[in-house]
Amino acid sequence: MPPLDQLREAVHGIITSPRLTYRQRLHQLALAAEDLLPYPKISDDAERALAEGLVCDLAEGHAPYRPRYVLPDYARALRQGSDHLELDPPSTLDEAVDFLQILYHHVPSITGLPVYFGDLDAILAPFLDDTWTDERLDRLFTRFWRFLDRTIPDAFAHANIGPEVNPITHAVLRVDRRLAQVVPNLTLKWDPDLSGDEILAEAAAAIAEVNKPHIANDRLIRADFPEGYGVVSCYNTLPLGGGSHTLVRLNLLASLDHHRGTVERYLSHTLPEHVELTFEVMEARIRFLVEEARFYDHSFLVTEGLIRPDRFTAMFGIFGVAELVEGLLPGTRYGHHDDAAELAHDVIDTIAALVEARPVPYCRNDRALLHAQSGIAEDVGVTAGARIRIGAEPELVDHLLTVAPHHRRFPAGISDIFALEGSVRANPEAIADVTKGAFRHGMREITFNVEGSDLVRVTGYMVRLSDIEKLRREASRINSTGLGAESVENWHLLDRVPRVIGIESDPRMRSVLRQG
């Protein structure tokens, strides 16, 4: 633990930072207080792995007192009302939107704000009647969207639409495209039969303008989550009515640094050891959350049945696949050479088998779920998830074919961001073509960044480039802008467009402090 005067200095820095709003300071102060507690008990080896960055807990904090990601069953809440919040079930669409707006403020996550707004078209469909013309829907959703962006200012907060299409699905796409806001992040769950080509064409046209929505391969993901699922934060697919206790990730580049010997020995010895160290940290964090902080014993979300402890899993994240395979096979380039791609497969298969075999306490089906983690601002020199190195991407189709086979191995989500030239704006059908091809090849999800937009993706969340420019001078009302700013600088994002942008960010705003 750092000496007290250093902590005092950090707290003073938070309280006086001109680049943090009042609420952002409050959040930072809570983090500083949490980290005064000792880390949950782990072995010396695991402690060393954390300190060296071999294992990374994404600075979630020393004493987890809420799950990282929470996906309430909003449909149930709308049906039954809430005793805790003293709310009757809504009976009209206006009331239902009000109800949700209230409920969101009581849904925690690692960011202090909700990361999931629900499958809005599906949960609001029961309130639709003939009086809801497109024009009225657009007015309602314009107000709703403005409320979300101004009061839940964090781009990890995510709305879902689809796979079934109703007038709200269309209204959300229209309004979201027109307002071009950072919040909410948006995913269209798409299934060729349930959703059809028309909504995909609308989504493609929206992507061409505002780089949203992200598109999820509904049929494939649904098979992994019979209870239903939501896409939240940077493309994490998680069980509905549950979520993820924590996300702990293994840095495969650091793993390579610890390895001496053959590729075979790496797969048979080094990698399993490092996977187990990651599990150790994960398990200690889950036990603290469940047994010490006892979140699930106290939350009204549990007592009212909006989340169920047995629907919580934990996310086992990996990153740096590209650097690992290029390090193990010197002279090869991942994305260009077949043997590098094959080794990437072997590595991922090995990790997936270990994750599928290892019981984890208090987790859905007693298991964690594998996730290709999309990076944080500090990941300089190591590539997100299983992505191809930035700047080394082969042409689009080869790029898609290289990464597609990995997707089935990552039930908790894997993302690649595909950069498209601005010429696609005149021909958005091309976006639909590429999406369909990707899904036919077994990709779980796909995201695009079209050159020349102000609203761009950094790893998964949205940032307005104009906001980053402003942040150099003053506080941003949007929490995640600071993360984007650091990512932009570390990864030369502005120089690189339309190259792929890749890094998820630390959703804790530490990066903003470090910048100061």
Next chain:
Amino acid sequence: MTLTVRHPLGRRSEILEVAGVDRSSFVDGPGSRYVLFLQGCNFDCVACHNPSTIGRCDGCAVCVDVCTSEALTVPTAGSILFREDRCDSCGDCLTVCPLDADPTIRPMTIDAVVADIARTAPFISGVTVTGGEPTLQLDALVRLFTRLGDDRDLTHLERLVDTNGSLSPAGWRRLAPVIEGAMVDLKAASPDRHRRLTGEGNEQVVESIRLLAEWGKLTEVRLLVIEGETDDETELAWWAEIVGSHAPGVPVRVMPFRRRGTRRRAHRWPDTSPETIQRVKAVLAAAGIETLL
């Protein structure tokens, strides 16, 4: 590693002389498309932005002398070996070529092209063959499109050619049945101006436009707008008259001239301004020709 041995191709119809491939083009027709660039053109357009696709290599090997990365060598007299893995893409070989040819292009069998398209098929709406002038390799082109149309897994792909319109009616009668459409450039209405801009007259081009429109195979007519050349009001009126009478209702696209990549006197011409494009669109609209965005 790609090893390419260059030698004269003659009329061998199982081989396509391929200048390049784009497996996800957004600008060569609707949707994402597989685009095959074929080497060689019978026009010599001043404004060509891709001049190294014009010539056919005769094996003179001038390029080999300037290749400092040793990607180009002469294994036997009259042939040039290209090693892609050594190439640093400096472009010097293209600059020195007296024929506007490209020693890095590769002959591909139709089998190989079909296999590559099949691999890309899930991601695309169609295939566009351009160049160069694709119809110069007519035999192979007809075979390629026939193969695509006959293949159960590829027959849904829309087949387009992007052409200068110089193919003879006899040639079109072979090609038209195996394509969904052709995009034709009419680079100038006046035969003299056409000759000045392309080295050839436009009589055959106009005839191609008429025939393809009659058969319902004309997807698009294009006008490259060059300030001081093809934006002239008299010229535009004439252009509108040709297109309006021979291809009524066919989509028309006007495109701005860009200096980038051009040679000779075109390199001194200005980029066409958005205002000029708007003016041209207005003149064509007044003559009853609606243009695409």
